[in-house]
Amino acid sequence: MSAGISRGPTDSVPAYYPGCSLDGLGKAYEVTAQQVLHRLGLSLDRIVDYNCCGATEVKNLSQDVSVALPARNLALARSMGRHQVVAACNGCVYSLARANDAVREPATRGRINATLEEGGAPTYDGEASVQHVLEFIHARAGPERVRAAVRRPLTGLTVAPYYGCLYTRPKRYTGAGTTPGADDPEHPHFLDELLEACGAKVLTDFSAKTICCGGGHALSDLDVAVAFSASILNEARRAGADLVATICPLGQINIENHLDRIRAAYGEEVLRPVVYFTQLMSLAFGASVAEARFRDNFSRPDLFLRSRGFA
Amino acid sequence: MPIVEKSLVTVDRSERLEIEGIDVSGDWNTFLRSRVQTDLDVRIVDWIRSQPQGDTISRCWQCGTCTAGCCLHTDYGLSEFNPRYFIYLAQVGYEEELRKYATTIWRCVSCNKCVERCPKGVKVEEVIHTIGSYLEFTGGAPESPADRFDRAYTENLLRRGVLDEASLFRTYERMEGRTMPAGEMLKMGFQLFRSGRLRTGPLAHRTRGWRRFGNVLREKLKEDERCRRASLSAAGGTGGHSP
Numbered sequence: 001m002s003a004g005i006s007r008g009p010t011d012s013v014p015a016y017y018p019g020c021s022l023d024g025l026g027k028a029y030e031v032t033a034q035q036v037l038h039r040l041g042l043s044l045d046r047i048v049d050y051n052c053c054g055a056t057e058v059k060n061l062s063q064d065v066s067v068a069l070p071a072r073n074l075a076l077a078r079s080m081g082r083h084q085v086v087a088a089c090n091g092c093v094y095s096l097a098r099a100n101d102a103v104r105e106p107a108t109r110g111r112i113n114a115t116l117e118e119g120g121a122p123t124y125d126g127e128a129s130v131q132h133v134l135e136f137i138h139a140r141a142g143p144e145r146v147r148a149a150v151r152r153p154l155t156g157l158t159v160a161p162y163y164g165c166l167y168t169r170p171k172r173y174t175g176a177g178t179t180p181g182a183d184d185p186e187h188p189h190f191l192d193e194l195l196e197a198c199g200a201k202v203l204t205d206f207s208a209k210t211i212c213c214g215g216g217h218a219l220s221d222l223d224v225a226v227a228f229s230a231s232i233l234n235e236a237r238r239a240g241a242d243l244v245a246t247i248c249p250l251g252q253i254n255i256e257n258h259l260d261r262i263r264a265a266y267g268e269e270v271l272r273p274v275v276y277f278t279q280l281m282s283l284a285f286g287a288s289v290a291e292a293r294f295r296d297n298f299s300r301p302d303l304f305l306r307s308r309g310f311a
Numbered sequence: 312m313p314i315v316e317k318s319l320v321t322v323d324r325s326e327r328l329e330i331e332g333i334d335v336s337g338d339w340n341t342f343l344r345s346r347v348q349t350d351l352d353v354r355i356v357d358w359i360r361s362q363p364q365g366d367t368i369s370r371c372w373q374c375g376t377c378t379a380g381c382c383l384h385t386d387y388g389l390s391e392f393n394p395r396y397f398i399y400l401a402q403v404g405y406e407e408e409l410r411k412y413a414t415t416i417w418r419c420v421s422c423n424k425c426v427e428r429c430p431k432g433v434k435v436e437e438v439i440h441t442i443g444s445y446l447e448f449t450g451g452a453p454e455s456p457a458d459r460f461d462r463a464y465t466e467n468l469l470r471r472g473v474l475d476e477a478s479l480f481r482t483y484e485r486m487e488g489r490t491m492p493a494g495e496m497l498k499m500g501f502q503l504f505r506s507g508r509l510r511t512g513p514l515a516h517r518t519r520g521w522r523r524f525g526n527v528l529r530e531k532l533k534e535d536e537r538c539r540r541a542s543l544s545a546a547g548g549t550g551g552h553s554p
Binding site for chain 2: 020021023024025028048050055058061068069094108115119120121169170212215216219221227231298
């Protein structure tokens with residue numbers, strides 16, 4: 001097995017790859033992530049003309065297209081002089097890291113660079129490392145600085161930390177478990193630590209932490225997508241969680257998109273509000289329920305939080 | 312049908328360490344007396360291995376770790392979804408049996424637990440999708456919803472560089488013959504509009520300078536599919552075969 005993935009030099013301000021979701025349905029994630037980074041004194045430099053990373057779909061049609069899409073973004077980050085790219089979506093982290101793995105082979109890199117050049121993009125030297133925004137916050141600020149930034153502890157809230165599948169998987173691409181600064185692939189804990197630092201009660205043994213939400217087939221295999229989303233909520237209920245915290249826009253949207261179907265199949269009592277972890281952190285840092293955009297979520301955490309006395 | 316004798320597990324490491332004629336390079340295969348089967352149809356596995364997504368198939372030694380952790384097999388309980396078995400069938404060239412799973416294979420949700428856990432470094436998820444492509448290209452495999460979604464998704468992103476989520480939703484639901492009740496559509500549309508997220512159609516995000524790059528990728532996509540199909544017919548195609 002490889003001895004981890006070299007993360008290379010670190011940037012004081014890494015490049016930020018938003019990905020389609022954060023500029024689309026996951027806007028609450030984007031806005032609150034910026035609030036959190038700002039309060040922690042961290043900043044990221046947005047890749048302006050980024051393109052979709054291709055997620056897990058394009059690779060089933062063409063290897064070269066599935067590598068060229070993320071490679072263009074990594075090349076843009078390199079042309080900004082950055083060695084580090086931070087992304088907030090598990091799918092993006094996966095496909096950007098997968099492209100890095102592919103271009104390590106010289107023949108592939110040559111082919112991909114020819115495509116990039118033909119399309120008018122800068123070429124890619126393979127030297128940009130990829131990190132999830134959760135790992136970035138954990139590495140640069142850590143629980144201590146988060147604790148110091150808390151204005152309103154999330155006391156009384158029991159949170160189920162949901163990491164989803166592609167945050168660390170597979171380690172071959174993400175370097176999880178073997179690379180300094182990367183989370184554990186089987187038992188990730190960075191989110192637990194950050195939310196605990198915010199004063200929430202975190203269910204560190206939440207058994208659905210890294211299960212798949214079925215988001216890859218959110219529309220194309222409803223039975224699977226609904227069953228997996230429901231099992232995340234059901235586990236959260238069984239463990240006594242008030243809320244489920246996500247770190248992936250696809251997981252968030254997939255669960256929330258199926259709420260009606262889950263209610264119909266498993267009953268109202270299974271449902272729990274689902275929120276981005278940055279929304280909770282922002283709330284703990286003093287943002288109001290409106291400022292942390294809780295009303296954006298279809299599972300209406302705004303109503304729940306107001307009922308618990310959060311304004 | 313050519314009669315072939317081959318070891319199912321091959322070593323793809325280049326470094327070797329020999330001391331006094333004994334291989335001590337520590338490769339796990341060193342400790343195995345490899346099982347050799349005869350009368351295999353190697354055309355399927357050869358094609359899978361020739362694809363960059365499938366090149367790790369021959370590392371598989373059939374331990375079943377992938378299937379044991381597979382969320383479709385174990386959590387969802389779809390027992391016929393068995394990645395270890397799909398790889399086995401491809402390795403021995405039992406096409407007739409493999410074809411029974413032509414649609415099932417596409418139900419993989421790409422959670423990558425199998426790739427994460429494989430002790431031999433097989434990119435299981437990508438390998439079995441390549442097996443799915445093989446079955447699709449060699450005919451007889453009905454198009455599956457997941458495959459349709461991959462194509463709708465790719466077409467959508469190639470248009471502007473950035474995915475138009477709402478348009479993908481509409482297009483795909485139409486492809487599957489589903490319609491969202493008008494009331495529900497309005498409700499969702501309003502919620503997205505109110506929160507500034509109704510960026511679809513003419514309002515959708517786009518990547519500056521995308522036209523040129525998008526066209527290059529579109530060509531690449533077509534060429535890739537052409538090459539993959541051509542490499543199959545160059546190999547003489549395959550016929551149904553039982554070992």
